[in-house]
Amino acid sequence: HASRTPKEYGLKNLEPLISIGASPRASIALIKSAKAHAFLQGRGYVTPEDVKAIGKDVLRHRVSPSFEAEAENVTSEEIVDKIFSEIEVP
Numbered sequence: 001h002a003s004r005t006p007k008e009y010g011l012k013n014l015e016p017l018i019s020i021g022a023s024p025r026a027s028i029a030l031i032k033s034a035k036a037h038a039f040l041q042g043r044g045y046v047t048p049e050d051v052k053a054i055g056k057d058v059l060r061h062r063v064s065p066s067f068e069a070e071a072e073n074v075t076s077e078e079i080v081d082k083i084f085s086e087i088e089v090p
Contacts, residue, residue, distance in 0.1 A: 002083050003063045009087055017069035017079055026062040033058050048089040056080050 004021030006014040034050040041050070056077060063076045 002087055003059070003079070006083075009083075011083065011086055014079060014082060017066055017072075017074055018063060019066040019069075020064040022059050022062040026059060029062075030055065030058045052084055055084055 002009040002011060002021075003014075003018055006012065006018065006021075030051065031046075033054045034046045037050045037054050038044070038046045059080045060075075060077045063079055065074055065076050065079060069075075069079070
């Protein structure tokens with residue numbers, strides 16, 4: 001959700017860099033992938049580290065950089081990295 005409305009998450013600096021944020025289906029894919037990663041690590045529960053471990057792979061092709069981002073050579077991977085690094089883990 002932070003890629004669709006970055007301002008609501010205190011990420012005002014990312015708003016002009018995102019043309020299209022990740023959809024609700026991307027959130028579902030993120031949850032399923034995090035569960036699979038946790039399972040492969042031998043756990044029956046998901047940790048924030050599981051989400052971070054697979055987050056870039058799941059979301060980088062689902063976040064479209066704006067023309068401004070492209071002009072500044074900011075990639076979707078960098079946008080996803082900034083989201084994960086700046087949002088506080090509950």
